[in-house]
Amino acid sequence: MAKRDLIYGLMAEFDSATALVEAARKTSHAGYKKIDAYSPFPIEGLAEEVGFHHDEVPLVVLIGGILGGSLGYAMQYWMSAVDYPLNIGGKPYHSWPSFIVITFEMTILFAGISAVFGMLALNGLPMPYHPVFNVPRFSSASKDRFFLIVFSSDTKYDPAGTRTFFESLNPRSISEVPS
């Protein structure tokens, strides 16, 4: 058991997006639960293959947008009609049509900020150090190589057995990821 904690996982390298998607599918069918895949560009359907089904980003953006719009309108109402009522050309203090533009802009601003920072937070970024970077070949993951990892925390993980399984997927290389 002690040795297992020093290992973060086992990583296999592939040449193409097609090979990676197929390998990910086979790995999850083989019963591995804690796996991840790395690619130099987004691949449609790959996240589902590694067991990712609930993307929370849209909800975060929705909440951000509603918050921004409500704050924007409430701010204008309170400032123009409650805290500092000012008669401009006899218009009502609560002249809602004039408040629409800023309400809209605040909706977009808050929704956009939530999209970016929500995505980063959910992804756990920024994270300048990560065990996968210990694998020298992994630097090609941002260029033209595709990687699949089984984490050592997976109940089915077994250094020899997983390696044998990976070999059946015909990868380009297999590396142990030190933690």
Place this chain on the structure above:
Amino acid sequence: MESAPVIEPGHTFGTVTEKISAIVLTRPATNGWFVGFGVAFMLTMMMLFSIGYLFLKGTGIWGVTIPVGWGFAIVNFVWWIGIGHAGTLISAILLLLRQSWRNSINRFAEAMTLFAVSAAGVFPLIHVGRPWLAYWLFPIPNTMGVWPQFRSPLMWDVFAVSTYATISALFWFIGLIPDLATLRDRTDNKALKIIYGMLSFGWRGSARHWHRYETAYLLLAGLATPLVLSVHTVVSFDFAVGIVPGWHTTIFPPYFVAGAIYSGFAMVLMLSIPIRKIYGLEGFITERHLQNSAKVMLATGLIVGYGYMIEGFMGWYGGDRYDAFTLWNRLHGPYAFEYWLLLICNLFIPQVLWIRKLRTSPVALFIISGVILVGMWLERFVIVVMSLHRDFLTSSWGMYYPTRWDWMTYIGTIGMFFAFMFLFLRVLPAISIFEMRTLLPEAEVKE
């Protein structure tokens, strides 16, 4: 006839990556770059000098006076904001419309947006007269106990433009994250590795991350699309809500948005034509991109032309004598030269884009884009200056003449824009590497 491909055949993930990252990582800065950057930097200094003198002396050094209280500052502000709009159109609207050819021009078009908005932002700040009080525009609690006046389009503009600047910067930055990771992994320089590594937030390309990333990117595009339309609409409200003849028309919002995209695409072409030539990127920014941009210019140019016609028609048909006079004054008044030049630049010359040969000729497109940029600047001059200089009362007519300080500030912002652009080309990938990879045939997953 088959149209040109969006990416030259024969490229692989590796070659695309190497070719684009080499511009930043291995290619030495040439003399041409230093000369270009040097000139742009000196012009930036000239801008700072003229702004410094402005702060010392006040807006009296400019040509603005009564009745023309909105001179070059507003003309240039609207011109620059408009140029920025093409970047958002390319990165957001074309993404939603699944126009994948945009992938090779969206990065620097977004950078162009950011720098154009920065150049635009200079003007409202300095034309308020007392720039140290510019923060009054924001709803910040203060000891005077007053708040901004939210019923004014000028306040809407503050929110629209600052939201636009923020969202454009975020959109640009998250687009850069995966490419910064690529640069981190490609460079041998230890310091650069740390800098790019930090900037990329430790991006590792995990499938889960990509999924959230794409969702966020798509949602941002969906948010930026109505935003960009709203920004120039609100800019046009600055005019259209006023009662000055020549401003008070309902055609302004669509006409302003079309004009913005028109000038923005002209700037995209003015930038991309030299960039693809100098950095040998003809394989990525192909004839197809030039032709598509030319078509967008032609279409938006016709919308702008329609705007001119409606303005003319309503001046005649509307029956308002002041509107009718505005029309007459444009055609025959003291600024008639500028108005006719505007029609030539924006309406007549761009019609040559109907000719296919010219749509695919870089030299011709470069020249036409320059003409359009001049034309769109003149349009804002006509709207701002010509409407104000002769309004309702003959006794309050006057003339506006820009001073050397007006010109120095304006040309200085052009220098600043290009200085930023030169720096951007050297330190960040000018073409989105990861989005280019998705265009390659090998990116497709075969079942």
